[in-house]
Amino acid sequence: DAGVTQSPTHLIKTRGQQVTLRCSPKSGHDTVSWYQQALGQGPQFIFQYYEEEERQRGNFPDRFSGHQFPNYSSELNVNALLLGDSALYLCASSLGGQGDGYTFGSGTRLTVV
């Protein structure tokens, strides 16, 4: 049973460019959350998608947007990249609300130069 799959694993972009990261949730999970983890820090919540709608959002600018597809997979888009956007981007899937464990992918390492 495949867990959470993220692509690509590594990515290098130039300041001002746009990037799209992809996530396939664990089989049977319907909720996808995205996190940003800067070096040496804990993951920071970006947003969560459920039933193709953004259910919750953390303290991130509108440059960060997302989408969830009918098959529950998800994309994270970041526009106008800044050097400070360099981080590990993690996707986590879960089944609905509280009480259900989150399964994380291995992340996408984004480097902005």
Add this chain to the structure above:
Amino acid sequence: DAKTTQPTSMDCAEGRAANLPCNHSTISGNEYVYWYRQIHSQGPQYIIHGLKNNETNEMASLIITEDRKSSTLILPHATLRDTAVYYCIVNDYKLSFGAGTTVTVRA
């Protein structure tokens, strides 16, 4: 946004129990306590969660105080592979990670 307080770091001897404390004094009645760990450069790994009863699984035990304001994660027989950052999280439909506790298991 993190609602928990954990020690910054702790050491543990291989083969001994590791007891990781966490304070969550503002927890509400329907919020679960989750524990995750993150081994260097990997995604966080779920360990265990609970609401008010003590819980045990193949990885660890979770002891929650009666007033639910604190909890302890117990790794019964720590191994070198348990070296990681351990996060205690109170779930509110998202996981709010703090800085966690860096646990180093020494031979």
